[in-house]
Amino acid sequence: MLKSKKEQHWQRIFQLQTESGLNKLQFCKHNNISVSTFYAWATKLSSQPPKRTNKQKVIPLIFPETKSVQHLTLTLANSYQFSFPASLEPSKLQQFLSVLSA
Known part of the structure; x- marks a missing residue:
């Protein structure tokens, strides 16, 4: 044999x-x-090392593209700072500013 x-x-x-x-x-x-x-x-x-019957396959890993989040920073005269995402709707920013000015 x-x-x-x-x-x-x-x-x-x-x-x-x-x-x-x-x-x-x-x-x-x-x-x-x-x-x-x-x-x-x-x-x-x-x-004995195991016999390889199949070749290794390459499997690509695809990561979603990460975008850096841009921020708007509002600095007040009293040194307080507020940071908002750049994608914030203008109406929401306006509401925030109206609360601060009240």
Whole structure:
């Protein structure tokens, strides 16, 4: 049996053992597998880096463009400052100023 075929064979055995619900010793006895061989292959296959079957895919991350928020700053004679977003409706700014002048 070729090396890769043996590896595939033992990987299938490990999969069957997991699916069986039996512990490793019970599975080996039930399937006439040498326990030492079972563990030797488990060690051998776990020490090998996993084979890559699929190439990595690049997934672009697109972040929405962030716009800097512009502010209007109103500084009063008494040094109080008020900052408003530049998108503030003029009528709202007018209401604010009328409250300040009252």
